[in-house]
Amino acid sequence: MEKRDLVIIGGGSAGMAAAVAAYDKGVHDILILERTEFLGGILNQCIHNGFGLHEFKEELTGPEFFTRFVKQVEERGIEYKLSANVVGVTKDKVVTYFSGEDGCVEVQAKAIVMAAGCYERNAGAIGIPGDRPSGVITAGQAQLYLNAYGYMVGKKVFILGSGDIGLIMARRMTLEGAKVLGVAELMPYSNGLERNIQQCLKDFDIPLYLSHTVTKVIGKGKLEAIEISQVDERMKPIPGTEKRFEVDTLLLSIGLIPNNDLLDKAGIEASKTRGAKVDSRMMTLSAPGIFSAGNVLHVHDLVDYVVAEGRTAGEGAAAYIKGELKPSEEGILTEAGKGIGYVVPAKLDLDAPGDALEVKFRVSRPSKNVYVVYSQGGVPIKKILKLAIIPSEMEIYKLPKNLLKADGGPLTVSLEPKEEK
């Protein structure tokens, strides 16, 4: 069997950042396996700008951003294989991949970084009632067709879900001459970034229907029309509120899910996000030497944080390969308390480098004037006032290590309303 120090699954931003970081820490026997024909991952189709404000202090487009990382990979001579699809991973760190060139290959790795990104929820996932015509596709698929092949999927478009990909596509298709009739969002607030609501919808007078969902898909063979309805507090459609739109395309922008099937199948414990449970170095709790970073762990809105996570994983993997990192039973488990959707990592590792440990989380719903409370074993250790906090932006807090006690019990993140004086 082929042997490698480090195998990286996925050549997107997280995978490339991990490879570069591990290389710079002295591990040079690295193999990146990438399923598609290109490095860069999802950024191949994200031609809009808004990437890299933290990383490079400039606003780049997706392709400009990933090209800088490809250069870093190539400058170091890090080996990568394209059109190489990983089909299996074991807890013992055997990676099986398939490529047209090599056929089916098994590689024994000393460490693995899982960086396989995420996939989109599709129509099956929400069960829209009505016909099953063509013309109903995910926003990311439509983005790939248009931005990689120059093919427009439709001329009269409606979008279900206010996720960022849908918003970006609303603008892109409008500029290409399509008519986007509206965006329906089930929740009473948008799931996209405010700047995208402004620059992708308001700029082009595209209406956003909050607390609305698609209640009917109409068309034999081809999509002809859709019907949307307002929903009540329990998300049930309210009869009599139906609106009909004649469209040839319905884009779905209803959420992204970590593409973690490989680790799931290997029997590695998953968290609330459906990514693996990891510690502060991004190492999975139930399989030492297997690391996870980027959208495969939890869905990110900023590539800068994906890159930072990739680096942590790459550095951790290098330390593990060199025998400097021993899996420990100790560490502080984390929990999502009141108002919090999820917390990453699942375990804080006081031995991890630095004076502070990163805690990343998303809130369950938008709130104003609240404290984010960090408590250990039920005792508050830090309170931070937030004037506004929203689910569409991931929060990162560097929790000083000296506030934590090794035997102080689990760390809970929760929201507490600010008391009015």
Added chain:
Amino acid sequence: MAVELTCIVCPRGCHLHVDDDLNVTGNSCPRGAVYGKQEVSNPVRTLTSTVVVEGSGHLWVCPVKTDVAIPKGKLFDAMKEVNAVKAKVPVHIGDVLLKGIAGTEANLIATREILD
């Protein structure tokens, strides 16, 4: 005419009110005032799109952007010009594919390297 807008400079999303004399209220910090003034007096956007690329065995189109932001009102005029542009391999990031797009100072530049 007074305008209401949401500041997009940071996640707080303050609701700005900009009056006829470009006085901004509702902002919680100075950055909001700068944004509000610019947005009402001369809103500008960076246009990103794709153009056909000839001679590549892997890609049909090449992503492009305007090298500086252009007035919002010129976006559709600029798109008409973008759609007539063709690139030829090899393409490098920053290659100028069209000068002075839609009568502005901005150039259309390639944002991807396509060598073959």
